[in-house]
Amino acid sequence: MVADLAAAREFAAQWAGKGYEKGECQKFWTLLLRDVLGYERMDSVLFEHRVAGGGFIDVWIRDASVMVEQKSLRVDLDAPEMRQGVLKTPLSQVWDYAEDLPLAEQPRFLVTCNFGEFRVYDRTRGGRSVLESAPTFAFSLAELGEHPEYLGFITDPLNSRLEKEKEVSSQAGELVGRIYSELLDQYLEPDAPETRHALNVLCVRLVFCLYCEDAGLFPKDAFYRYLQGVAPADVRPRLKLLFRALDTPVEDRDPYDTALREFPYVNGGLFAGDFEIPNFSPELLGLLLDEVSRAVDWSQISPTIFGGIFESTLNPETRRAGGMHYTDPANIHKVIDPLFLDDLKAELQAIDDAEGLTPRQRTNRYRAFHERLCSLRFLEALRAEWIQIGRTYALAA
Structure with a gap:
């Protein structure tokens, strides 16, 4: 350019x-x-x-x-x-x-x-x-x-926004990789399959909390403040309490547990079930709070890029192969834009540009569009698209 x-x-x-x-x-x-x-x-x-x-x-x-x-x-x-x-x-x-x-x-x-x-x-x-x-x-x-x-x-x-997202997402991926390795060292049986699964669940939950406190889903720095000043030996039970609270509707929680009031209920099952959490060393707690929570603005991270990096972090085979890899968003959009995203963007833009609507009418159109988005299923459409692509290449060969 x-x-x-x-x-x-x-x-x-x-x-x-x-x-x-x-x-x-x-x-x-x-x-x-x-x-x-x-x-x-x-x-x-x-x-x-x-x-x-x-x-x-x-x-x-x-x-x-x-x-x-x-x-x-x-x-x-x-x-x-x-x-x-x-x-x-x-x-x-x-x-x-x-x-x-x-x-x-x-x-x-x-x-x-x-x-x-x-x-x-x-x-x-x-x-x-x-x-x-x-x-x-x-x-x-x-x-x-x-x-x-x-x-x-x-x-x-x-x-460019994409380059900045790549940079900050890669940095965050590296930090989560360090947390993963140091957490693994704290487990009593680090090579057990159950340990690997519990560690993956723990990392996903921690990343969710880190993102939420910067993206406005939790109050600002809520996760950081919840663990700030806590002794390393007390982090494990504090996390168990937090995860249980996030899986419980606010009205069903212990009303005397004031430390958890600012955390909302998170549905969908992410925090359902108890999985093994190891003890935290002072160094590991410092890494989580000072280098990962406080120093990184997680709202700037691209879910598309970070998702691939994070998956590499949680996959031992990929980690041993030396790889934090992701599919470039530009290549993803080559598939999804003409398949469905262009039409959805045009539909939303038509609501934005519609003239003569009252605020209530525009809100109703946004709500109807939102409800339709929630009902869409793309797996079959993507499957059909890839089958067609495969047939095209087969014919060309």
Whole structure:
């Protein structure tokens, strides 16, 4: 993905002195991304995406972790406008949209643009008050025509959401691998099949708790706080109490056990049954709390990538073969997108874009869509797809 200088000059000349926010935003950014920057993931670019807090994101380049607030030509990018009953600058608008998203979806780069001027804000460089005083980078359309690399962060693979997910998921997988090995050493019969099964169950339960405390399913840092300050010898019984509570509806629990009140009931059987839990050494407890729970933001981890790595961690044969492997999400989407996901996305987008609906009508449509999602079964469709693929290859051979 290399920027095209000739295309950049042509683009700058084409758009010089013109640009209307509502009518030309999508065309402007589509041409810029596709023809000038050579961006290859146009299917991940969303225009006029509705956010929960009200309003619409003008351009959201999800896989590049970029969000754009687009204004018409010559609109002052420092001037506040009335939005949702509040005066907001373009930066305030796009920042609010970013914070309306789940933490894992929030973009790193914010861009404000009025067709003639671009301002780029890197949220890793400081908070809102810091960046409001000066953008990370600013340039004109004419300058972009000579330096398309100014927007190179959009196509830089190191800034892509997928690369960041790969990095943090791999790091988390390595940490869970360390926990697995150290837990195995604590069991009385580490080579017994029952021990391996109990250890796998324990690791799955621990990872679930780690994810929940960062993803908002538990209160923030709930698992960390539950074990913080606990003596290593007491971790084993504390985990048994926690797992039993997670498998019990809140109204059926001991009302005097206040330490477990903030943990919700988890249905589905993940915490059903008692499995052997070994003692924890001080070093193992420190690894779990300080390096895995506190230091890792589990909400940033890709379930697709981490799932494969985690499976490798729990599979002794794969571990001995030296492998933490996963199926690249791009290859997964080659199968599932045309099979069912594209249609489902289009159906959801139609609800988002439907005009003239009352809030209640829109909510009812979302609810009906959600209920339909819960009823879908894909195994037979996938099986049929793979049979057809097999037949195609057989005929070709």
